[in-house]
Amino acid sequence: MASQLKNAPASVNGHIDDLSAEALKSLSLGNEGHVRSDSAGEDHEENSQRGDLLCANPYETLAFLEEEIETEEIPEKEEGQKRPSQSSEKHKELSRINGQINRMKMDQLKKRLRQFDLDTSGSKSVLQQRLKSYHKRKVLKENECHYSYYIIIDFEATCDAHPHNLRHEIIEFPAVLVSTKKKKIVAKFHSYVRPVINPxxxxxxxxxxxxxxxxxxFAPEFPEVLRKFEEWLKEHKLKVDMKTFAVVTDGPWDMGRFLYHQCKISKVPYPHWAKTWINIKKPFCNFYNTERMNLQGMLTKLGMNFIGHPHCGLDDARNIARVAIKLHEDGANMRVNEQINFKKPKNLEQRLHTVKCINRNDFNAMIKRRNVDPPRDGEDEYLSDECEDKEDPFEDEEESSAVGSSVCETEYDKEFPSLLVK
Structure with missing residues (x-):
């Protein structure tokens, strides 16, 4: 009987609470008598101890049996299947926690966030994701912060109510430096720029x-402003690599249109530091599970108000920085997700496609190379208008074909109606 109890723990565990002390006593006596008739010596002594324990409190009996089960070496063929991995158990725990968070009301979410000294501002979906991300980082002990700094840039350019093929020129060059360690703005660069085509x-x-x-x-022209900005990068020891900093923008326009065409107008090389960037709209809508929205919408979703004057480049950059800091604090995966496309357009329509997406696989490949875009022959050549009619010296067919699909700027017509050429 002892061997039967040992080999059938589930039955004992399921009914031990229903057994009375007297029933357990009789069970133990029958067990003891049965063993005496077939065994002797050590077997007799072991089964006697088992009988004494079974006569005691039934909960002590259960504890004894469970201890035997834990210490018993079960042959691999009797296991039936492998024990779940530690990683699997952690994800199950996260799934359970996320289910609880989904059922919480607004006041419950705020109460729980306050317990962990987390921000309680924002919509319900933002609070839910903030709490889920906190538990994910705590359970999995993962940190997806890829950079020491973010450089937020938001150019302002010449514009008109009726553009009529207006060539936009940068007239304000602002940048704010955010430390991911300190989670705040630590420096800024700002300069107005004198336009030359439409002064x-x-x-x-x-x-x-x-x-x-x-x-x-009274402002300097673009080449001089660009030179001063790159000197500012050196002053703050900001190296152009995959770990020191990433440029952050609100949409693809700043790099894909304004800077790209300004370099052509000014006949200067497209800067290496601007070849990849973080379009903050993408991690925002992916992380908080929202539709694509403009800067004011993102701030409202986070329970913030716009500070300053909208469409003032420096004020826009500061407010984008506030969104970036909140995404970083909440645990969003802030990585470069767009890059400039130097590939020769096959037709006029494709000239809008100056930006390409960077998916996760492409990003991981960049990390392995430890550089966004290795130097190539002819990199110092400026982007003149003739580059549109012949092979671009920056182009690498093999690399560009591995990058994600192109992004058409017309997606942002609703956000920048005065800047889009029809």
């Missing part, structure tokens, strides 16, 4: 951006 600003442009004609008249 006189339109009334529409001044009203929209707040930039006056006098401010651009």
């Amino acid at each position: 006189k600003l339109t009334t529409f442009c001044t009203n929209l951006t707040g930039i006056t004609q006098e401010q651009v008249n």
Whole structure:
């Protein structure tokens, strides 16, 4: 009988609470008598101890049997299947926690967030994701912070209510430096830029951006501003690699249109540091599970108000930085997700496709190379207008074909109606 109890723990565990002490006593006596008739010596002594324990409290009996089960070496063929891995158990635990969070009401979410000293501002979906991310990092002990700094850039360019093929020129070059360790803005760069093709600003442009004609008249031209910005990078020891910093923008326009075409106008090389960047709209909508929205919408979703003057480049950059800091604090995967596309367009329509997506596999490949885009022959050549009609010196067919699909800028027509050429 002892061997039967040992080999059938589930039965004992399921009914031990229903057995009375007297029933267990009789069970133990029958067990003891049965063993005496077939065994002697050590077997007799062991079964006597088992009988004494079975006569005691039934909960002590259960504890004894469970201890035997844990210490028993079960042959591999009797296991039936492998024990679940530690990783699998952690993900099951996360799934259970996430289910509880999904059922919480707003006041319950805020109460739980306060227990962990987490921010309680934002919509319900934001609070849910913030709490889920906290538990994920705690259970899995994963940290997806790829950079020491974020450089948030938001150019302002010449514009008009009726563009009519207007060639946009950068007239404000702002950048704010965010430390991911300190989770705050630690430095800024700012300069106005004098346009050369359309030196006189339109009334529409001044009203929209707040930039006056006098401010651009006394500003340096773009090549000098770009040189000063790169000196600013060196002053802060910001190396162009995959770990020091990543550029962050609100959409693909700043790099894919304004900077790209400004380098052509000014006949300067497209800067290495701007070849890849984080389009903050993508991690925001993916992490918080929202639709694509503009800067004001993101701030509202996070329970924040816009600080400053909208379409002032420096104020826009500061507010984008606030969103980036919150995404970083909440545990979003802030990695470069777009890059400039130097590939020669096959037709006029494809000239809009100046930006390509960077998927996770492409990003991991960049990490292995430890560089966004290794130097190539002819990299110092400027992007002149003739580059559109012949092979681009930056182009690498094999690498560009491995990158994700192109992004058409017309997706952002609703957000920037005054800047899109129809």
